Amino acid sequence: MLKLRIPAYIAVFILLVMPTNAAVIHGTIYDLSLKKINNAKAEISTSPKQLLVAQNGSYSFNAPNGKYTISAQLMQKTTVLASTEENITIKQDGDYVLDLILFPDIEEGVEDINLDFNGNIIEPNKSSYILSVGIFLFLAALALLTVYYLKDRIWKKEKIRVNQDKQGEGYEDALEQVINIIKKEGGRTTQRYIRQQVPLSEAKISLIITELEHKGIVERIKKGRGNIIILKKQ
Numbered sequence: 001m002l003k004l005r006i007p008a009y010i011a012v013f014i015l016l017v018m019p020t021n022a023a024v025i026h027g028t029i030y031d032l033s034l035k036k037i038n039n040a041k042a043e044i045s046t047s048p049k050q051l052l053v054a055q056n057g058s059y060s061f062n063a064p065n066g067k068y069t070i071s072a073q074l075m076q077k078t079t080v081l082a083s084t085e086e087n088i089t090i091k092q093d094g095d096y097v098l099d100l101i102l103f104p105d106i107e108e109g110v111e112d113i114n115l116d117f118n119g120n121i122i123e124p125n126k127s128s129y130i131l132s133v134g135i136f137l138f139l140a141a142l143a144l145l146t147v148y149y150l151k152d153r154i155w156k157k158e159k160i161r162v163n164q165d166k167q168g169e170g171y172e173d174a175l176e177q178v179i180n181i182i183k184k185e186g187g188r189t190t191q192r193y194i195r196q197q198v199p200l201s202e203a204k205i206s207l208i209i210t211e212l213e214h215k216g217i218v219e220r221i222k223k224g225r226g227n228i229i230i231l232k233k234q
Contacts, residue, residue: 026060
């Protein structure tokens with residue numbers, strides 16, 4: 001009987017091209033203003049790793065069941081401008097949506113080193129350094145207390161004004177306007193963007209969003225120094 005022997009490299013090739021069950025992980029890459037980022041690099045920790053450049057802010061990977069890390073970076077030449085990293089667990093085949101929000105990278109400054117004539121490091125005067133740090137911290141704390149005091153007074157005045165405005169039609173119109181802005185942006189946007197669109201003070205916008213939260217209409221998520229406002233499904 002004639003036995004057909006398949007070379008090992010052909011067998012490996014057949015195994016590689018055979019279809020395997022895998023989930024599809026995809027989403028959109030945004031900046032802090034929820035604007036789509038083009039040409040951001042996206043990577044998933046499969047074996048081997050998959051890497052792509054997002055076109056029009058969109059990315060997509062195929063991955064079998066397991067735990068993975070998806071990272072994204074926006075770079076300018078060799079400098080990372082913004083990045084993020086998210087974990088995801090795939091338990092079964094299907095379609096998984098994971099949007100990514102990039103946060104700006106803050107580079108740490110390099111401390112200057114002083115050298116003497118012989119090339120030895122000159123140690124800074126520790127007492128003067130501690131005194132300088134102490135003065136800086138005191139001034140920073142004083143500035144923060146002043147800002148907090150002024151902001152608290154403005155907040156209280158604005159809260160009284162908002163409570164007075166609730167008696168008229170203008171307040172309800174403002175609530176509706178904020179909801180319409182979020183709907184127009186696809187169901188989520190930043191609090192800063194709402195402030196830019198509505199001619200009201202920052203404190204009044206914050207109070208309006210707080211009331212919408214209490215009514216279960218929106219959800220406020222803290223991201224970095226700002227807030228992302230998401231419209232709940234009614």
